[in-house]
Amino acid sequence: VKKQRGSLRFYKDVGLGFKTPKEAIEGKYIDKKCPFTGNVSIRGSILRGVVSTTKMNRTIIVRKDYLHYLKKYNRYEKRHTNIP
Numbered sequence: 011v012k013k014q015r016g017s018l019r020f021y022k023d024v025g026l027g028f029k030t031p032k033e034a035i036e037g038k039y040i041d042k043k044c045p046f047t048g049n050v051s052i053r054g055s056i057l058r059g060v061v062s063t064t065k066m067n068r069t070i071i072v073r074k075d076y077l078h079y080l081k082k083y084n085r086y087e088k089r090h091t092n093i094p
Contacts, residue, residue: 019047021034021046022046024051028052034046057072057093058074059073059093060072061073066094069094072092072094073090073091073092074090074092074093076088077089
């Protein structure tokens, strides 16, 4: 938890390899649900993938590609799953 000199802007380091964005440190916005400036913590699993759609309100679809092994053919096949 850090406070900037000369200003009363509150921000924190959330850990897990995420750097605090410059906008959170120097910005003027107020968001109580922001993990960097608000009172919420990061929970659950961290997803790795590609954002495929952003059509829904405040929701994205993450496409996760993976390989599935087929024993009969001694090969892999490409598969994917969409995670909302």
